[in-house]
Amino acid sequence: MNGPPRLLVLWCPDWPVVAAGAAAGTSPLAPAAVFSGNRVVACSAEARRSGVGRGMRRRDAQSRCPELVVHQHDPDRDARLFEPVAAAVEAQAVGVEVVRPGIVAVPVTGAAGYFGGEEALAELLINEVEAQAGVECQIGIADGLFAAILAARRSAVVPPGDTKAFLAPLSIAELNQPGDDRGELVDTLRRLGLRTLGAFAALAEHDVAGRFAKDAVTAHRLARGLAERPPLRRALPPDLTVTETFDDPLRRIDEAAFVAKTLGERFFAGLANHGLACTRLAIVAVTEAGEERVRVWRCAEPLTARATADRVRWQCEGWLTARDRPTAGIVRLRLDPEEVVGGQALQLQLGSMGRDADAAERAGRALVRIQGLLGPDAVVTPLLDGGRGPAERVRLVPWGEPRRPVTEDRPWPGRLPAPSPARVPPRPPAALVLDAVGDAVRCTERGELSYPPATVAIDGRPPRRVLGSAGPWVVHPSTARVQVVLEGEDDDLALLLEATVGDNPQWTVEGIYD
Structure with missing residues (x-):
């Protein structure tokens, strides 16, 4: 089987920060970070020395480095300012390919032979980029794009055929390169005890294909030092241009x-x-x-x-x-x-093509702009999480942050069973629950009601007759829940009520059922 092509990768460290600083005219020595959706996507070496890291929230980053210069993520700016770097490389080598702003790849074989070896070619390109574009860069050479990028981050030249050995001791986190979105896969592999690329590469390919999603097969090939995917063995139509x-x-x-x-x-x-x-x-x-x-x-x-x-x-x-x-x-x-x-x-989810994709992209960019104006907590989306009550189970996540449940797997004694209320008031209104003779219904510490509820008055409105009730269920030693159905002029009303345990009960409406 033919191996991946031998490539030279030129990498400009922290390019989004470099480009943002050049556009804004800030000092290249100042600690700086680029944010997208309230998260750090890139930061300078000076910021990293203060404890700032990729994925960190803006508030945490600024608390660690108060003098941090903040830039907004702008892919158009990064790509536009990277063109002089690509042009400088192209002036000395043919076949230049832009991987993403900040990284270019060049086939090694022909150019290395012309300039007297791979190390000589690397030194030439570093000097050319610094002279023509005025930016610092690092170079790595290896078999395949993935290994060459990792080699560039280490300024390494991997001998031909040694790519697998070079990759083996590296962290499994290297699979989650910018733009790859393999964070969930990396977390899963870590929980399984696979902490290096070599440990992941040692698995059989059919086991990886049967246990993980399709993208894991591509990641497995990369960990083994192979090309991202096998070559396409079919004649190409002539009208693709x-x-x-x-x-x-x-x-x-x-x-x-x-x-x-x-x-x-x-x-x-x-x-x-x-x-x-x-x-x-x-x-x-x-x-x-x-x-x-x-x-x-x-x-x-x-x-x-x-x-x-x-x-x-x-x-x-x-x-x-x-x-x-x-x-x-x-x-x-x-x-x-x-x-x-x-x-x-090309693994696309439902709704990710055509006009729907464009609308989603525009909406996402608009929400990021709103966050830039009003703050990261101004745009939130709901996430169903763990908890006992309906209000506890809904967590508001700022736009752009990972939408992962953090407490769903815990046991929740007293958890409200399905179905959940259709509506949960943001501020539970007070309720007055009375028995047949007009006394307040109490809930004892043993989880029993003093008398069956007969009427319920919500937030000072006229009382409504109880057609049926269920419970109580003790949630905490101090609270219990009751479900009631109230008589209405048009439609009956089903409520989830919560009461404090004791002689002076405080009733509130926690949820409303459709």
């Missing part, structure tokens, strides 16, 4: 953004009609003066229509705003699929 010609040349970023969306959807639809998805995308631009610019984007996961449009927009912005930008507007854009995989590799 998408070309757009413009009567009025593109000179502005907003024009490029509009074209990128349409072009991305056409490209994705064309591949989907043939059951394919793209993992390496070549973007070719031809200007009115005949200049041609080409950039290849390599992706670990197959591109969606939105991801394709983003890369086209980023690339056009980079070309139109770079120091060596074309002398004329763009009159033709072409998208070439350099590498494709079977469409089954």
Whole structure:
């Protein structure tokens, strides 16, 4: 079986922070962090020395580093400012592929032979990027993109054939690279005692396929030093390339953004009609003066229509705003699929394609903007969690934070059984529960009512007759619950009531059933 190609990866550490600082004009030595959805997505080395880390909440990060410079996540800015770095690498080596803003990959074999070896090539590119783009970078060389990225983070050159041995002692957390979204898989593997890539690689592939989701098979191949997926062994249709010609040349970023969306959807639809998805995308631009610019984007996961449009927009912005930008507007854009995989590799959830995907993306960005204006706790979503009562089971999670139950697996003696109330008042209204002779109904410490409830008055309104009741159920030594059905003029009303135990009961309405 053929192994993965040998690649050189050039990595600019903390690129989102570097790009944000360059755009804002802040000092590169100041502690800084980039936030998305109230979470740190990247931080500078100075911030890390103060205890700031990726995934940390903004409040925690600023408490550890009060002088922290805060930037908002902006993928367009990161991609636009990264174009000079890619151009500097391209000036010395052919076949440059942008993995994501901050990382480029280059095939090693030809360039290393020309410049006198892999180490000489690495030194040349580091000097070129620092001289032309003014940013620091690190280089790693290994077999396969995943191993080369990890080697770049360690400034390592892995000898050919030693990739599996290089990966084996590394933490299993390395599988969760930015954009891969393998955090849940990594947590599961840790709980199973698999804490290194080597331990995960030692599992049989059929066991991984039978126990975990499909993405785990890809992760398992990476841990073994293999390519992300086997090669596609089928003849490709000739009409996968998408070309757009413009009567009025593109000179502005907003024009490029509009074209990128349409072009991305056409490209994705064309591949989907043939059951394919793209993992390496070549973007070719031809200007009115005949200049041609080409950039290849390599992706670990197959591109969606939105991801394709983003890369086209980023690339056009980079070309139109770079120091060596074309002398004329763009009159033709072409998208070439350099590498494709079977469409089954593109795992999309229901509602993640077409207009629904675009609407979800726009809504998500709008909510992040609202958080930036009003604070992270201004936008929340409900999550069903553990607890005994209906109000305890609903937890409000700030937008962008992980939606994982934290207490669901605990035992909950006295937990309210299904069905749960359809409505839970944010502030439980007071209730007056009386027996047949007009005395207040009490709940004893033994979990018994003094008398069956006959009427219930809610929040000072006229009392309503009780048609039926169930309970009480003791929740805590000091509280108990009762379910009642009240007579109504149109429809009967079913309530969940809670009372304090003792001689002076305090009744409240905890929930309302449909």
